[in-house]
Amino acid sequence: MNELLNLILGALLVLNLLLVSASRLRHCIKLVAIQGVLLGLLPLACAHPADGHTWQFLLVMFLSLIIKGGLLPYLLLYTTRRINVRRELEPVVGYSLSLLIILALTGGAFWLGSVVPTAVAHGASPLVLPAALSTISTGLFLMVTRRKAITQVMGFLIFENGVSIFGTGMMIHNGLLVELGLLLDIFALVFIMGIAVFNINRSFRHIDTHSLNALGD
Amino acid sequence: MLALLMVILPLLFAAAAPILRKRPLALYSLLPATGVSLCLVLVAGLLYPEQDLFCLYLGGTPILAVDAVNRFFLQLIAGLFLVISIYTFFWLPAAQEHNPPRTPGTRTMHRYLFVLFMLVFVSMMNLSILSAHFGLLWVAIEASTLASAPLILFHCSEASLEAMWKYLLLCSIGIGLALFGILLLAFAGKISACPPASLGFADLSAPGVIFHPVWFKIGFVFCLVGFGTKMGLAPFHSWMPDAYSEAPAPVLALLSGALLNCCLLAVMRTLNLAPEAVLPFCRTLLTILGMLSVLVAAFLIIRQKDFKRMLAYSSIEHMGLCALLLCYCQAALSTHVIAHAICKMMLFLLAGNILLAYDTHRINSVTGMFRTLPRTACLWLFGLFAICGTPPSPLFVTEYLLVTTLPPLLAILLLVLLFIVFAGMSYACLSMTMGTPAPDCHERQTAQAAAEQLTIVPGAAALGLLILGYITVLWMKQLL
Numbered sequence: 001m002n003e004l005l006n007l008i009l010g011a012l013l014v015l016n017l018l019l020v021s022a023s024r025l026r027h028c029i030k031l032v033a034i035q036g037v038l039l040g041l042l043p044l045a046c047a048h049p050a051d052g053h054t055w056q057f058l059l060v061m062f063l064s065l066i067i068k069g070g071l072l073p074y075l076l077l078y079t080t081r082r083i084n085v086r087r088e089l090e091p092v093v094g095y096s097l098s099l100l101i102i103l104a105l106t107g108g109a110f111w112l113g114s115v116v117p118t119a120v121a122h123g124a125s126p127l128v129l130p131a132a133l134s135t136i137s138t139g140l141f142l143m144v145t146r147r148k149a150i151t152q153v154m155g156f157l158i159f160e161n162g163v164s165i166f167g168t169g170m171m172i173h174n175g176l177l178v179e180l181g182l183l184l185d186i187f188a189l190v191f192i193m194g195i196a197v198f199n200i201n202r203s204f205r206h207i208d209t210h211s212l213n214a215l216g217d
Numbered sequence: 218m219l220a221l222l223m224v225i226l227p228l229l230f231a232a233a234a235p236i237l238r239k240r241p242l243a244l245y246s247l248l249p250a251t252g253v254s255l256c257l258v259l260v261a262g263l264l265y266p267e268q269d270l271f272c273l274y275l276g277g278t279p280i281l282a283v284d285a286v287n288r289f290f291l292q293l294i295a296g297l298f299l300v301i302s303i304y305t306f307f308w309l310p311a312a313q314e315h316n317p318p319r320t321p322g323t324r325t326m327h328r329y330l331f332v333l334f335m336l337v338f339v340s341m342m343n344l345s346i347l348s349a350h351f352g353l354l355w356v357a358i359e360a361s362t363l364a365s366a367p368l369i370l371f372h373c374s375e376a377s378l379e380a381m382w383k384y385l386l387l388c389s390i391g392i393g394l395a396l397f398g399i400l401l402l403a404f405a406g407k408i409s410a411c412p413p414a415s416l417g418f419a420d421l422s423a424p425g426v427i428f429h430p431v432w433f434k435i436g437f438v439f440c441l442v443g444f445g446t447k448m449g450l451a452p453f454h455s456w457m458p459d460a461y462s463e464a465p466a467p468v469l470a471l472l473s474g475a476l477l478n479c480c481l482l483a484v485m486r487t488l489n490l491a492p493e494a495v496l497p498f499c500r501t502l503l504t505i506l507g508m509l510s511v512l513v514a515a516f517l518i519i520r521q522k523d524f525k526r527m528l529a530y531s532s533i534e535h536m537g538l539c540a541l542l543l544c545y546c547q548a549a550l551s552t553h554v555i556a557h558a559i560c561k562m563m564l565f566l567l568a569g570n571i572l573l574a575y576d577t578h579r580i581n582s583v584t585g586m587f588r589t590l591p592r593t594a595c596l597w598l599f600g601l602f603a604i605c606g607t608p609p610s611p612l613f614v615t616e617y618l619l620v621t622t623l624p625p626l627l628a629i630l631l632l633v634l635l636f637i638v639f640a641g642m643s644y645a646c647l648s649m650t651m652g653t654p655a656p657d658c659h660e661r662q663t664a665q666a667a668a669e670q671l672t673i674v675p676g677a678a679a680l681g682l683l684i685l686g687y688i689t690v691l692w693m694k695q696l697l
Contacts, residue, residue, distance in 0.1 A: 116431060136397065143390070149382065156389060163397045172403045174416060177275065178352030182396075185359045189389055192363055196382055203375050212379040215459040217517055217526070 002125065005045035005169075008038050009127040012165065013106060016138040019158065020098045025080055025150065032157055033073035035135075039161050040065030042168045053176075060179045064164075067183050072157060072190050079194045080150060083201040093145045102138055109133035128169030135162030149200055149209050153193045160186055220271040220281035222258050223291070223343045227251050231336035238329035245306045247332055251339065252299035259295050271347070278417055282349040286489070289551055290346050290482050294475045297562055298339050301474075304566050304674040305335070305467040308573075311671065312465065315573055315664035316372075326371050338364040338471065345479045351399050351416040354483060355392070358447065361476060362388045368468040369460050380463040387456040388447050395443020395483075401436030402490070405429040421490055430494050437499050440487045441506070448480035449533045450540060451509035458517075461529035462578060466569020469525070473532045473565060474558035481539055481554065488543065500544045507544070508627065510537025515634040519641035525568055525578045527645055531604055532561060534638055538619065541631075545622045549615040552689055556611035556682065557604075563678035564600040566671075567593055571649075574661060574668040580645050585654030589665050592672040594650045599679050601646040605639040609686035614693045 015035050022028045043061045091098065113129040139159025143152045167174075174182075204211065230251045237244040262270050262283075271283035283291065313325060341364050345357035362385070369381040399416070406413045409427040414420040446453040461469055484503075491499045514534035521527040535557045542550045568578075570593045575583050586594035603610040616635065620628045 116435070140390070143386075152386060156386070156393070159390065160393055160396075163393060163400065166397065167400045170400070170404050170407070172400055172407065174352040175278075175350070177280065178350060178356060178416075181353065181356030181360075185356055185363070188363050189359070189385075192366060193385060196366075196378070196385065199370075199373070199378055200382065203373075203378055209382070212382060214376055215379055215383075215462060217458065217521075 002045075005042070005125050006127055008042055008045055009125060009131040009165075009169070012038055012131050013127075013134055016102060016106065016134050016158075017099060019138055020102045020141065021095050023095060025085060025148075026077065028151070028154060029073050029076045029080070032076070032154055032161075033069055035158065035161055036068030036070075036073065037065060039164055039168070040069050042165065046168065046171055053173075056176045057173075060176065060183075063180070063183055067187055068157075068161065068164075072187065075190055075194055076150065076154060076157075079197055083150075083198060085148065085150065091146055098141065098145060102134070102141060105137045105141070106130065106134040109137070124170050128166065132162050132166035132169065135159075135165055138162070147208050149197045152209060153190060153197065156193075157186075157190065218270065218273060219258055219262050220273050220283065220347045223255060223295075223347060224281070224340050226254055226258070227336040227340035227343070230254075231333045231340070234329045234333040234336065238327070241310070241328060244329055244332055245309055248302035248305050248335065249299070251336055252295075252302040255295040255339075255343075256299050259292055272349075278415060279349040279419060280353065281344075281347040282419070283347065284349075284418075286485060287346050287482060290478055290554075291343070293478065293555055293558060294339075294342055294346065297474045297558055298471070300674060300678065301467050301470050301562065301566070304470075304569075304671065307671055308467060308566075308569060311573060311664075311667045312569075315661075315667060316576055326367070326373065331368065331371065334364050334367050335468070335471075338368065339475075342475055342479050346482060349417050349419065351402070351418070351421070351486075354486070355396050355399055358395075358444075358479060358483060359389070359392045361479065362392060362447070365468065365472060365476065369464040371465040371468070372463075374463075377463040380459040384456045384460040387453070391443045391446025391453060393443070394439050394446075398436045398439030398441075398443055398487075401432055401439060402428070402487070405432035405436055408432070418486060428490070428492050428495075430492060433490075433492065433495050434498055437487060437491065437495070438502065441484065441499075441502060444480045444483045444487070445506060448477050448484065449510070449536045450506045451513045451533065451537065452506075454510065454513065454533050457533060458526045458529040461532070462523055462525045466565055466572065469528075469565040469568070470562040473528075474562040477532065477536055478554055478558060481536070481543075484540070485543060503540045503544050504627075507537040507540030508630070510534060510540065511631065511634045511638075515637040515641070518638050519644075521641065521645065522580055523578050524571070524580050524583070524645060524649065525565075527580070527642065528561070528564055528568060531564075531638070531642065535561070535604075538616065541623070542615065542619055546615075546618050549618045552611055552685075552692075553615040556615070556685060556689075559678055559682050559685070560600060560603045560610070560612070563596070563675045563682070564604060566675045566678075567597050567600060570668040570671050570675075571597070573671070574665040576661065576664070580649060582655070583649045584652040586650045589654045590669055592669055592676070596672060596675050596679055598646060598650055600675075601642055603679075603682055603686075605642060606635065609683065609690065611682070611686045611689040613686075614689040617693075618696075 019031050109130040136159055139155045139162055143155030230247045272279055273281040338361060341357050341361040345354055348354045348357055366381050366385045369384060370377050403416055405428040409429045411425050411427045413426045449457045488499055511534050514530040518527055518530045542553055572578060574590055606612040606616045
């Protein structure tokens, strides 16, 4: 069981590197979809308590797989098609430099994972914390350094996936109600952001967030 | 069961909004109807205090509950919403008539969407206050962000689109960090010797539960950053002035009077869990953020050119003060929260009146309000003195108590900063009320008349504030 878990976490770590070096938007969205699917499979690899809540557990997993691996990437893809941006992400930081930065951040995450008193004894894999931190920082990094509004939505999605990696990897169970609420919130958020991107495109004729600077002191 | 009613009722009224889209009067009356029914539910709860009417259990664990911490926040928000909804009932038609979109091609949001999102927003705020589970609290706060973001887009202009984007993005990142913080707290409980049964507040604060101190510290930092972003604490406040300069007045009154307090409650909940060993660390962090908020607010209020942004910075200042009160003088916190909510609500509603009459939010363009809008001008000045803590404002008492309990150096710094805020705000407010009106303002006489008719609700709020001030002064006399 643990082999599978480590395999998924390792794949998630590699995905982060691929995400920052991808230059095409469609490609990036596909990578996010793969990340969502891997995240959805993560609970299967974790040991979970054998109480009467197995069906709840499976329901949440199934829904999260559908929403994060299918529905949200599809929404993003639909938005890009409607507003007609397919090509470059116009990064503020170049691709090779961002790759280096993410590598450094991942190294930092591994170092942090070894410094803080971890819970290997509690059945969690030592890879969970580095993978989660690295994904969170990749998401935040993409939000800061890519110019298009749609990439910021994507960055947020990656960031949120990172938080969920921590939650599932450390086997923190919130109960059915909260998990469903979480998924619904994320879905509604991406939906509203998609509409906002669409509106920004219509009013400004582009979705470059660097020109959203009329307000301020 | 009543707790469920507090959440469901606004949602039911919201569902009625699309049906009534063709009948404006019935549509607008949904808002006061919700306000009245929420207050009635609360009164029903007050009539039978001995029974646990507000708890809702699901499979043996409480989902929604009223305890000592959140009871008064719930009452505050229901009361505020009632007042704001009455104002909105009269304000919406006037705003649609007198404040047309500035740039051609843009339009105002459809009125039924406005009512719908407003009601969903209130429902989610009630849920965030009532939730007895950390995860549910997170879900509700995120949902309240989502429900309030479209409200900023009332005039679908480029500026409001930018404000909404910033609000949505920054608050979502903040709230996402808070989720990470909550998971870290859960983990801190899980790996300790005596883990809590669940993430419910009752389980987390049960006697004997221990948290791993290092993980708790990390979790607390993330929670504070996350909820602090939504609350408007200083280094994370940048969405707030932008959103406040674009959103319509009733939404602002709700955002500032109610939503910020929901996040304050979340921070309080987190702080209450802190084990003895970590408490000094948490307090130091909160104090730093609080002082920084007051500092930033003071230096940005003094050179402010936009009166709605000025009020936004004043909210940041008061949230900073709330953070300080949380650390040093918890007894005065609830008074400060109530007084700030009522006062800020009144000021934002008055700002809505001024916007209606002058159609601008630049301080320079508004002059001679004593001639054109005498009632609004009097209340505006009263609000200014009240929010800056001039007696008989209840804020005077709470700020006095805070200054006396702070360490001397911090107290002196805080007094200087409060003085700067006072100077900046009074300069702006006096220049708006005094002087002669601009020659072209006669063209907007009908709008000015409409704005003057909307002063009844803020006037009632001013009266309430005076009464509250009297009560707090009596309370202070007991303390001395």
